[in-house]
Structures are given as structure tokens and as C-alpha cells.
Amino acid sequence: xxEGPRIQTREEMSSFLTENEGVDVNRLVPLPFPYEDWQxxxxxxxxxxxxxxIVPGPDGIAAxxxxxxxxxxxxDRVVASFLEGLRKLLTKENNWTFLQxxxxxxxxxxxxxxxxxxxxxxxxxxxxxxxxxxxxxxxLRKIVDRYIKPGGSIFPKLRGNDIxxxxxxxxxxxxxxxxxxLCRRCAQTCPVGVDNALITREIRxxxxxxxxxxxxxxxxxxxxxxxxxxxxxxxxxxxLADIMEFAEEDxxxxxxxxIPMPMDVEGAEYLVMHNAGxxxxxxxxxxxxxxxxxxxxxxWTLSSELLGYDSVNYGLFYDDVQYSRVALKxxxxxxxxxxxxxxxxxxxxxxxxxxxxADRLIPEELRVRTESCxxxxxxxxVNEKLLLDPSRNDFPVTLHDPCNITRSMxxxxxxxxxLKKIAPRFREMEPHGVHNxxxxxGSGFAIxxxxxxxxxxxxxxxxxxxxxxxxxxxxEIGPGTKKYLCAPCSNCKxxxxxxxxxxxxxxxxxxxxxxxxxxxxxxxxxxxxGFIEWEMH
Amino acid sequence: xxxxxxxxxxxxxxxxxxxxxLLRAFKYATAPVHLRWDLYPVAHEPGRDHGxxxxxxxxxxxxxxxxxxxxxxxxxxxxxxxxxxxxxxxxRLWWASFPFHWGLYLLVGTTLGLMAVxxxxxxxxxxxxxxAGGVIGGGLTCLxxxxxxxxxxxxxxxxxxxxPLDRANLLVLVLFGGLTVAIAVGFxxxxxxxxxxxxxxxxxxxxxxxxxxxxxxVGALFLFYLPLTRMVHFFAKYFTYHQVxxxxxxxxENPKMASRLQAALAFGVDWSADHVGGGRTWGEVATTIPGxxxxx
Ligand code: SF4
Ligand code: SF4
Numbered sequence: 001x002x003e004g005p006r007i008q009t010r011e012e013m014s015s016f017l018t019e020n021e022g023v024d025v026n027r028l029v030p031l032p033f034p035y036e037d038w039q040x041x042x043x044x045x046x047x048x049x050x051x052x053x054i055v056p057g058p059d060g061i062a063a064x065x066x067x068x069x070x071x072x073x074x075x076d077r078v079v080a081s082f083l084e085g086l087r088k089l090l091t092k093e094n095n096w097t098f099l100q101x102x103x104x105x106x107x108x109x110x111x112x113x114x115x116x117x118x119x120x121x122x123x124x125x126x127x128x129x130x131x132x133x134x135x136x137x138x139x140l141r142k143i144v145d146r147y148i149k150p151g152g153s154i155f156p157k158l159r160g161n162d163i164x165x166x167x168x169x170x171x172x173x174x175x176x177x178x179x180x181x182l183c184r185r186c187a188q189t190c191p192v193g194v195d196n197a198l199i200t201r202e203i204r205x206x207x208x209x210x211x212x213x214x215x216x217x218x219x220x221x222x223x224x225x226x227x228x229x230x231x232x233x234x235x236x237x238x239x240l241a242d243i244m245e246f247a248e249e250d251x252x253x254x255x256x257x258x259i260p261m262p263m264d265v266e267g268a269e270y271l272v273m274h275n276a277g278x279x280x281x282x283x284x285x286x287x288x289x290x291x292x293x294x295x296x297x298x299x300w301t302l303s304s305e306l307l308g309y310d311s312v313n314y315g316l317f318y319d320d321v322q323y324s325r326v327a328l329k330x331x332x333x334x335x336x337x338x339x340x341x342x343x344x345x346x347x348x349x350x351x352x353x354x355x356x357x358a359d360r361l362i363p364e365e366l367r368v369r370t371e372s373c374x375x376x377x378x379x380x381x382v383n384e385k386l387l388l389d390p391s392r393n394d395f396p397v398t399l400h401d402p403c404n405i406t407r408s409m410x411x412x413x414x415x416x417x418x419l420k421k422i423a424p425r426f427r428e429m430e431p432h433g434v435h436n437x438x439x440x441x442g443s444g445f446a447i448x449x450x451x452x453x454x455x456x457x458x459x460x461x462x463x464x465x466x467x468x469x470x471x472x473x474x475x476e477i478g479p480g481t482k483k484y485l486c487a488p489c490s491n492c493k494x495x496x497x498x499x500x501x502x503x504x505x506x507x508x509x510x511x512x513x514x515x516x517x518x519x520x521x522x523x524x525x526x527x528x529x530g531f532i533e534w535e536m537h
Numbered sequence: 538x539x540x541x542x543x544x545x546x547x548x549x550x551x552x553x554x555x556x557x558x559l560l561r562a563f564k565y566a567t568a569p570v571h572l573r574w575d576l577y578p579v580a581h582e583p584g585r586d587h588g589x590x591x592x593x594x595x596x597x598x599x600x601x602x603x604x605x606x607x608x609x610x611x612x613x614x615x616x617x618x619x620x621x622x623x624x625x626x627x628x629r630l631w632w633a634s635f636p637f638h639w640g641l642y643l644l645v646g647t648t649l650g651l652m653a654v655x656x657x658x659x660x661x662x663x664x665x666x667x668x669a670g671g672v673i674g675g676g677l678t679c680l681x682x683x684x685x686x687x688x689x690x691x692x693x694x695x696x697x698x699x700x701p702l703d704r705a706n707l708l709v710l711v712l713f714g715g716l717t718v719a720i721a722v723g724f725x726x727x728x729x730x731x732x733x734x735x736x737x738x739x740x741x742x743x744x745x746x747x748x749x750x751x752x753x754x755v756g757a758l759f760l761f762y763l764p765l766t767r768m769v770h771f772f773a774k775y776f777t778y779h780q781v782x783x784x785x786x787x788x789x790e791n792p793k794m795a796s797r798l799q800a801a802l803a804f805g806v807d808w809s810a811d812h813v814g815g816g817r818t819w820g821e822v823a824t825t826i827p828g829x830x831x832x833x
Pocket of ligand 2: 180
């Protein structure tokens with residue numbers, strides 16, 4: 001069973017940042033049947049040779065891959081740059097994008113801890129203090145109060161600004177900013193309206209925009225690659241053409257349909273924006289979209305322009321500059337193609353990046369109307385514009401709500417209306433909708449598997465989600481009944497795949513994961529039966 | 538002499554309180570327009586019961602936007618009057634926080650009532666109400682603050698995040714609440730209170746009993762430092778809800794905002810990381826990538 005939190009005094013809070021304490025897998029939230037006897041494998045520590053190069057977080061995990069400094073001068077430089085960045089974060093010139101919500105959250109937390117129990121990582125870990133939603137925010141607050149605000153060093157202990165800023169604190173704070181999926185479940189429960197996810201994102205931003213420190217999967221291998229090569233997957237237009245050719249053949253073979261993949265069709269109704277990860281990992285998702293749009297007689301297109309074929313925008317998770325560059329490019333592609341609208345495919349963060357967040361960034365001359373695929377699909381399914389046979393989906397189905405689509409955008413009902421129509425054995429997880437738990441792969445985590453991060457992601461970050469999945473299927477949990485975990489988001493699917501693999505949930509429980517369009521196509525009478533292939537992939 | 542000093546202290550505190558709150562509110566209100574950061578459920582959306590937004594509609598931009606202002610008011614009222622969020626998510630704390638907040642609300646109400654009497658709007662009924670307000674408000678404040686103090690000292694989760702000054706603040710409120718009860722009970726009908734306050738604030742030289750003087754001094758002290766603390770959440774919450782969580786207005790509905798955003802794009806950026814390429818305006822930084830040809 002869980003013990004209480006282990007730190008008891010204020011002084012220990014700082015020491016928590018500087019002393020390494022690995023995750024104790026025995027404290028993780030227990031799982032229900034058939035996992036009562038499940039023994040988690042411990043999360044490996046970094047090896048000595050890794051530790052020579054990389055500084056882990058206070059929990060022994062490394063995501064940001066912060067290099068070990070070569071000299072004391074370098075350490076001092078990091079601290080000075082951090083403080084400089086913090087000052088910039090508090091200026092309107094450098095941070096107009098989020099200054100108001102940031103200072104509101106920084107200055108008004110009443111430390112009531114109402115948010116703590118809402119956090120899947122904090123609770124899933126067995127209440128490790130460094131994962132508490134307020135922990136990172138509180139460290140930052142103390143630093144601002146002590147080192148940035150005038151008179152900060154007067155009676156620091158009395159005022160709670162009892163933190164000594166040094167290199168250890170700075171780099172561990174950077175690393176800890178990658179232990180929160182920015183799911184904003186904590187923010188939802190805060191009576192004051194404070195948003196610890198936003199503060200965490202601001203910390204990431206400071207490190208990225210001032211010190212050039214960020215999770216490599218988000219930066220070098222993410223936005224930088226996307227802005228130069230065209231996609232964070234490394235896919236270039238030539239590779240894209242191959243994938244489309246393969247998709248056409250696959251549709252012919254699997255569904256018995258002859259559907260061309262339209263590319264760069266000027267003036268189309270929709271430019272469909274997919275997460276390019278789908279093309280490589282789940283091509284059936286791209287194919288299902290094509291089948292549905294063709295069946296509905298919609299004039300749609302894909303783009304082969306750089307960035308036009310990859311809707312991801314990892315800048316959303318760590319860097320306003322990179323975010324803006326990618327978002328502007330996306331809209332530029334759509335505008336140049338002269339499409340009427342953009343349709344965001346099954347990717348949660350792309351929804352948020354292209355719709356609400358971009359709303360105040362895209363200049364009028366580049367503006368293109370943008371819509372969620374879930375809303376269009378709802379129209380096609382509920383208004384019977386597709387011929388469907390729900391009995392083809394006669395297996396238990398549950399829905400994972402991507403945080404960015406539900407909690408951050410309020411698109412909740414369309415996907416449910418679809419499932420109620422096409423999946424007779426659909427059941428909800430609890431809690432669901434805007435109150436869902438994050439899959440544990442949010443804010444870029446799903447694409448990070450380096451060092452020991454994927455082990456942390458499956459055991460800790462995804463723990464509560466996995467428990468929810470088991471509970472949703474509890475009545476038919478045996479492996480004999482094949483079950484479908486519907487996750488209409490590429491990054492969530494990546495995390496679901498890793499959860500199912502780590503917990504052996506395909507073999508033990510017969511749980512398979514996939515998108516929503518695959519389920520729709522699986523029920524389409526014009527499509528050969530068995531579009532969903534019951535194989536773990 | 539004590540009366541003059543006390544009068545001066547009260548005025549100083551009142552001015553600091555008003556000025557401090559105004560400055561903080563001004564800081565929040567004049568911050569630049571930010572990118573959207575809505576969080577659902579949004580109280581004014583018709584789909585609020587399931588947390589829905591206008592994005593749930595096909596071609597949402599062609600639909601008339603329905604905004605239920607009344608629902609927003611109800612949601613705010615439930616938060617302010619019932620502490621609904623704390624009730625739902627932190628029941629244990631609610632038992633202390635709810636009486637504490639209501640104690641303060643009643644004390645604010647009682648003070649406003651006293652001001653009304655000071656300008657000649659008194660009546661026997663008002664006096665009874667004010668006495669009740671002082672006793673109940675003071676009592677709830679005192680007990681609520683005491684309960685919070687105990688919780689913040691014994692509950693490990695709260696203790697770690699509670700500073701010595703937080704405890705001192707709660708002690709001030711325990712004292713103030715207790716003294717208010719003593720005065721409301723000790724000055725039956727509170728008949729002398731309005732006149733005493735008028736004299737105090739106009740430096741009229743009336744003698745104020747020691748307990749009452751202490752109550753006034755402590756209450757004023759609380760007002761003095763309040764704007765420096767997170768207790769300004771009583772108005773900051775307006776911004777966190779209305780200008781962040783529930784701010785889902787699309788840009789085209791607000792041309793003023795569009796021009797403020799335009800101005801923001803002209804701000805100079807001096808972030809130091811290489812990929813930013815600082816030393817230029819936001820507009821330039823967002824549209825070019827260091828090391829690549831402009832517009833490439
Ligand atoms: S963020 Fe909100 S809920 Fe959490 S401790 Fe602060 S005020 Fe309380
Ligand atoms: S945003 Fe999500 S993961 Fe991060 S602290 Fe809040 S609840 Fe936890």
C-alpha cells in the first residue's frame with residue numbers, strides 16, 4: 001500500500017531537488033484484476049557512462065538530456081542564463097504570448113493542494129513529492145520571489161523564499177518540467193484558476209528559448225527537423241509519394257476499393273492535415289480517412305509541400321517561437337493551395353495547435369477555416385451519409401479522450417455520438433470527457449523513448465490510464481474477448497501501444513488499440529469485412 | 538494621542554490596501570493579449586454540461602455564437618458563495634475554508650453596514666443586523682482561520698507549502714475575528730461604533746477602548762499587507778476565469794484585440810538561444826529561421 005509523502009519539512013523541499021531518489025515501483029498505484037500480482041520491473045538507473053554525459057532529474061530519469069558541465073564556469077553560466085531567462089519570461093516584450101496567464105498563476109496559488117489528487121502522475125506514482133502539480137511551480141515561485149523581485153533576500157526563510165539557487169536546482173527544475181504531460185487536469189480543479197501546466201510549459205520555454213535546453217525529441221528531432229526537412233518523422237516529399245502509393249495498393253487489397261490519394265488539389269474543400277507519424281506507424285488511419293472521404297463524395301486533398309503533410313507542432317509543448325514558425329507554415333501551405341478549409345486528422349495536439357492557439361497568431365491574410373475531423377465524421381455517421389453496419393463492430397469498445405481535444409478545446413460529444421452509432425458495445429471510461437486522465441504520453445512524452453524515459457512513461461505516467469482501461473473492460477477482461485481501445489490521437493496511440501506492450505495487455509486481456517476512423521470503416525458495408533486486423537502492432 | 542496615531546495607521550493601511558489592489562489589478566488588466574488557453578468546461582458555452590465548445594459544430598464559424606452570461610454568473614456565484622470547487626475536489630479543506638470565507642464576507646458586509654450608519658443610514662434593525670454580522674462573521678473568521686492553521690500545521694501535504702508568514706497571517710485573522718466578536722458583544726447594539734469610527738477617521742480625538750483599538754489596528758494591518766499576498770485572488774480570480782479559462786472568443790469577433798496583437802508582433806525579442814535569433818521583432822522571428830534564407 002501507499003505510504004504518506006516522505007518529506008515533512010520545508011527544508012527538505014530543496015533537498016528533494018538536489019538528492020536523487022529513484023521511483024519506487026512498489027509504491028505505484030495498484031492495478032485491478034487480472035493484475036493484482038503484477039510485479040513492475042524497476043526503472044533502470046542511468047549507467048555510469050550515461051551519467052558521465054547526462055544529468056538526470058531528482059527521480060533518476062532523464063528526458064531533457066542536459067549535458068554534464070565541463071567546468072565550474074559553465075555551471076555558473078547556466079545559473080546566470082537561467083535567471084536572465086526568468087527575467088525575460090516576466091516581460092511583455094519577450095513573453096506577450098502567455099504573460100498574463102503566467103503571472104496570474106505564479107502570484108495567486110493559495111497552496112491548498114486541491115489540485116494534487118487530480119494529477120495522474122502524482123497519484124499514479126504513489127504521491128512522489130517531486131511530481132506534485134505545485135512542486136515545480138513552487139520552486140519557480142520561490143526563485144522569482146527571492147532572486148527577481150526587489151527585496152527578495154530580506155527574511156527569506158520567514159517568507160518561504162528559502163531556496164539557494166545553484167546549478168543543481170536549475171538543471172533539476174529543467175528536467176522536472178518533463179515530468180508533467182501538460183494535461184491540465186490539475187488546473188481544472190483549482191478553485192483560484194491557477195494552471196500548473198502552464199507554469200511547467202513556461203519553465204520548458206525558458207530553458208528552450210534562453211538556454212537552448214529541451215527534450216531532443218521535441219526540438220532537434222522535432223520542430224527543427226520539421227522546419228527543415230518537412231516533417232519531424234524525417235519524411236520528405238519523395239518518401240511521402242511512396243507512402244501514398246503503398247496506401248492505394250493497401251486499400252485495394254484490404255478494402256477492395258480503388259481510391260487514389262489526392263495530392264495538392266487546388267481549391268479542394270478540405271486540406272486534410274495528418275500527423276505524419278500515422279503514415280509510418282498506422283497507415284490504416286490514413287487509408288480509413290481516404291475511404292470515408294471518398295465514400296462521402298468530399299473533395300479533399302493532401303499536401304506534398306514541406307510541413308503541409310505533417311500536422312504536428314511540437315512547439316506547442318515547449319517553445320513559442322518554434323510553435324509560431326510551424327503554425328504559420330501550416331497556414332501558408334493551406335492558403336497557397338487555395339483550399340476552402342483545413343481538416344485536422346486524429347491528432348490531439350495538432351487540433352489545439354491549429355485551432356484555438358493559432359487563432360490569435362495567424363495574420364488575416366493567411367487565415368483558413370479549420371475544423372476537427374471528429375465533427376465532420378459525426379455529420380457523416382450520424383446523418384447516415386455513409387452506409388454502416390454496426391454489427392460488424394460487435395466487440396467491446398472504449399474511448400480514450402485526448403486531453404488537447406477535450407479539456408483544452410471542448411470537443412467531447414461528436415466522438416461519442418459516432419461511437420454510439422457504430423459500436424453497440426461501447427462503454428465509457430471513468431472519469432471521461434473533459435475529466436479524463438491523460439494517457440501519459442502527452443506534451444511530447446509519447447515520442448520520447450530514450451534512456452530510461454519510456455520505462456518511466458509506461459509505469460508512472462500511464463499508470464492511471466491503464467487502470468482506467470482495465471476497469472472499462474472489467475466485465476469482459478479475459479483474452480478470449482477481443483476489445484478495442486479507441487484513441488483518436490496519434491501521440492495517444494503511441495502511448496497506448498507502449499502501455500499494452502509493457503503490461504502485456506494484448507496477451508493477457510485481448511486489448512487492441514486504434515483510431516476512430518478505422519472503427520467507422522470497419523462498419524462500412526461498401527468495404528470488405530475485417531478492416532481492423534486483430535493483431536497487436 | 539493614541540486615537541490620532543490609530544487614525545493615521547488606519548488611513549495609511551486603507552490607502553495602501555486600495556493602492557496595492559489597484560496596482561495589481563492594473564498589472565493583470567494591462568498585460569498584453571495572450572494566445573488562447575481556454576480550459577473546459579467553459580461556463581458560458583451551451584454545451585457546458587458535458588464540457589463542450591462551439592468547436593463541436595460543423596463549420597463553427599458560420600454559426601451564431603451563443604454565450605450564456607447568466608450561466609457564467611451562476612458558476613462564479615457557486616465558486617464564491619459555496620466554494621464549489623473545493624467542495625468537489627478537497628472536501629476536508631472545505632470544512633475549514635468555507636466558514637473562513639463566509640466569516641470574511643460577513644465582516645466585509647458588516648463594515649459596509651457600519652459605513653452606511655456613519656453617513657446617517659442607521660436604524661434599530663440595521664444595528665441588530667450589524668451586531669449579528671460582527672458576532673457571526675468574527676466568529677467564523679476566527680474559527681475558520683484557526684482550523685486552517687491547525688490543518689496547515691498538521692497535514693503534511695499542506696505543511697510543506699506553508700510559510701511562517703502564512704501562519705502569521707492566519708494568526709492575525711484568528712485574533713481579528715476573536716476581537717470582532719468581543720466588540721460586537723461588548724458594545725451591545727454597536728451603538729457607539731459608527732460614531733467612534735467617524736471620530737477616528739476624522740481625527741476627532743474620541744477615546745477608543747483598548748480592545749477596540751487593538752481590533753482596529755489588527756484589521757488595518759491585515760488590509761495593509763493583503764495586496765502583497767496571494768489573497769488578492771479575490772479579484773485575481775476574475776482574470777484567471779474570464780480572461781484565461783473561459784476566454785474562448787475567436788479573434789474575428791474582436792477587432793480591438795486584433796490590433797493589440799498586431800502591436801505585440803512589433804515587440805523586440807531578445808531570447809538568447811541560437812534557434813530564436815533574437816534582436817529582432819516577434820513578427821520577424823516567427824517568420825524566419827536563423828541560418829535559412831528569409832521566407833525559405
Ligand atoms: S494550484 Fe490551485 S489547487 Fe493547486 S495548490 Fe494552488 S491554489 Fe490550490
Ligand atoms: S498538467 Fe497533468 S500531469 Fe501536469 S501536473 Fe497537472 S495534472 Fe499533473
